Amino acid sequence: MPKDDRTLSKFMSLVLRHAPETAGLALDAQGWVGLDDLVKAAFERFGADRQDIERVVKESDKQRFVIDGNRIRASQGHSVSVDLGLAAAVPPPTLWHGTASANQAGILGSGLEKRSRQHVHLSADHDTARKVAMRRAGPWVIVQVDTKAMVRENYQFYCSENGVWLTDAVPARFLSVFETFSRPGRQGKD
Structure with a gap:
């Protein structure tokens, strides 16, 4: 991931996992935020557009983010309270x-x-x-x-x-x- 993408990814982690208010955003109960809202915040801060955010989501080896239609969230790692809706599962031994x-x-x-x-x-x-x-x-x-x-x-x-x-x-x-x-x-x- 290029340096600018790493910076954008760190911003997305901050906003989608820990402090959405730093970008003027609020996560819903399941951790989702409007993709257009995130794009606007990323554009104001870095000049990043929707393609930049989609590239970070797609090319990240950690796959920390998921896009569903016109919304985006972090897959895990939240320090703010969200319900990811995950069902209990049996792990490997x-x-x-x-x-x-x-x-x-x-x-x-x-x-x-x-x-x-x-x-x-x-x-x-x-x-x-x-x-x-x-x-x-x-x-x-x-x-x-x-x-x-x-x-x-x-x-x-x-x-x-x-x-x-x-x-x-x-x-x-x-x-x-x-x-x-x-x-x-x-x-x-x-």
Whole structure:
């Protein structure tokens, strides 16, 4: 994604996930906003048009946004209250969470918490968790989540439109370190 598209994508994340008021917008109860309204706000700020927004939605490897007719929303990651209308789903037996190694002790001590977000975000595969981790300063850790055991204890999971698995919390007893690494391509316990 070109630099200007990254800037536009960050703006869209801010507006559609965290602070719609910064662009003079309001999300509906399901997190949708009028596409024309977002285009107007993006044009005023960056000179971006509808094609620019549609390109960001289509070409984003994270697929954070979805367009439905003349409305748009973020697929997950909201810190504002929205109901994405996701039905509970049975996850694969193992899910993954990638983060900076600096977070490892806290995570293994108290589990994964949603904090200011509506859900904890989990990846369906180890490679995606690795990419997520590397968005932060390294070194990194990939934590394995025993979702099979969580389901047995009646924890609920949801799968967002872009394949991110969501849950309210992951207690520490369901977590184990799968991998630590400090450079891309280097695996194992550092």
